[in-house]
Amino acid sequence: MALRIGVIGAGAIGQDHARRINQVLTGAHIVAVSDVNAGNAAALQSEVAPDATLFATGEELIAAPEIDAVLVTSWGTTHEQYVLAAIAAGKPCFCEKPLATTAEGARRIVEAESAAGKRLVQVGFMRRYDEGYKMLKAVVDKEIGTPLMVHAAHRNASVAEAYVTPMAIHDTLIHEIDVFRWLLDDDYVSAQVVFPRKTSHAHGKLRDPQIVLLETAKGVRIDVEVFVNCRYGYDIQCQVVGEEGLANLPEPMSIVTRKKAKLQNAILTDWKHRFIDSYDVELQDFIDAAAKGTASGPSSWDGYVAAVTSDACVKAQETGEIVPIELPARPALYA
Known part of the structure; x- marks a missing residue:
């Protein structure tokens, strides 16, 4: 049976990923959509996934028993809440960049996933697949x-x-x-x-x-x-x-x-043309792993390290100084 995926965030990247899953890749199908803009959700349903159910909130979509895995392509500020909800529900989750808009938010995701005891999150760093x-x-x-x-x-x-x-x-x-x-x-x-x-x-x-x-x-x-x-x-x-x-x-x-x-x-x-094939490969990797109830590819830990490093780089922009980058010990889950 095809993996049943729910999409949270029906903007340009959400529509594009949904199109890939339904029309290009194998092993999965979009069965649900949610967006704070109901028009965006309806447009994705109409153009890409006509048999998908529309949900009022991302949390409702994640909790629905007919959803096997979650695609988070909403605004960056909402990523943390949806990824944490997916982990709590035990459902594999593909999250577009950033994993969270703060390093602390990304750390909370790492801690929740570590407590769950298994990889459930893949972050959308597509260049590794280029x-x-x-x-x-x-x-x-x-x-x-x-x-x-x-x-x-x-x-x-x-x-x-x-x-x-x-x-x-x-x-x-x-x-x-x-x-x-x-x-x-x-x-x-x-x-x-x-x-x-x-x-x-x-x-x-x-x-x-x-x-x-x-x-x-x-x-x-x-x-x-x-x-x-x-x-x-x-x-x-x-x-x-x-x-x-x-x-x-x-x-x-x-x-x-x-x-x-x-x-x-x-x-x-156009950046979309430069890395277009890598998006196909990364999402197929997510589908294949999620079908087994887990996640592959760039991890929550990778998303956290990227957030810490980004913060250090912005501080370096502002101060002109050499800014140290300090990380806690890598959790065993990501060894």
């Missing part, structure tokens, strides 16, 4: 020797007026924060942020670009350029320097053309 990053990790693990340094960049063509300086960490760098821990099998011990000359394309409430400097427990030094008004496209770069060689994240596949005396290839402009 083919390029998986290829890079295989090379880092086996071919270039001990990693020494990482040079990386996260560039967007432009951002809206509502995007302010701390969002460069919480909304943008958050992806690198998680994927580098996975790539290096390491944790962070300090963060620093420095600001180069400001681009004229950034509005008054945004310092752009910025460079985030991270140090890991094993001594790896990481520098990440965050430049969200680069103008030319959406561009993710990562180079790992090891003792025996270096490895670069592969570029997305594109055709090279010769035209009008130019040799060129297209650059993506």
Whole structure:
């Protein structure tokens, strides 16, 4: 029997994930939807899941006996309450980033899951499922020797007026924060942020670009350029320097053309296109694990560490200081 999934949060990402589950992936079906905006829930039901039941609240959806697993794609400030409710109900839960909007909230989820005694939560850090990053990790693990340094960049063509300086960490760098821990099998011990000359394309409430400097427990030094008004496209770069060689994240596949005396290839402009396949793979991983009553992939602990690291990076933005990153002992559940 197909896994019966309820979706909490029927905005753009909720609709897209629901479409994947019902139309692309195998082993699951959307049977329930809830959103504080009843119109959003009705739209998802109409366009993607016509046989789904609409619930007034996320808590009611989670408690319903016909729901086997939960997809949390609501506003970030609501994630904690729904994930905790799913854990209490013993139901596997996929939660989009962030796991919680505060480190304390993420810690409460870790504690609840640890008390439950089994993995029930997968966090939506999709880059771990990207083919390029998986290829890079295989090379880092086996071919270039001990990693020494990482040079990386996260560039967007432009951002809206509502995007302010701390969002460069919480909304943008958050992806690198998680994927580098996975790539290096390491944790962070300090963060620093420095600001180069400001681009004229950034509005008054945004310092752009910025460079985030991270140090890991094993001594790896990481520098990440965050430049969200680069103008030319959406561009993710990562180079790992090891003792025996270096490895670069592969570029997305594109055709090279010769035209009008130019040799060129297209650059993506939309993050959804850059990582579209990884969303399919991560949700299939969730479905396969949830069918067994558990969770796989990025864990609540990974979500908690990302929150702690993000807070340290924002403090570094504000103070200009090197900010220590301190973590409690990793619970046995996440060993």
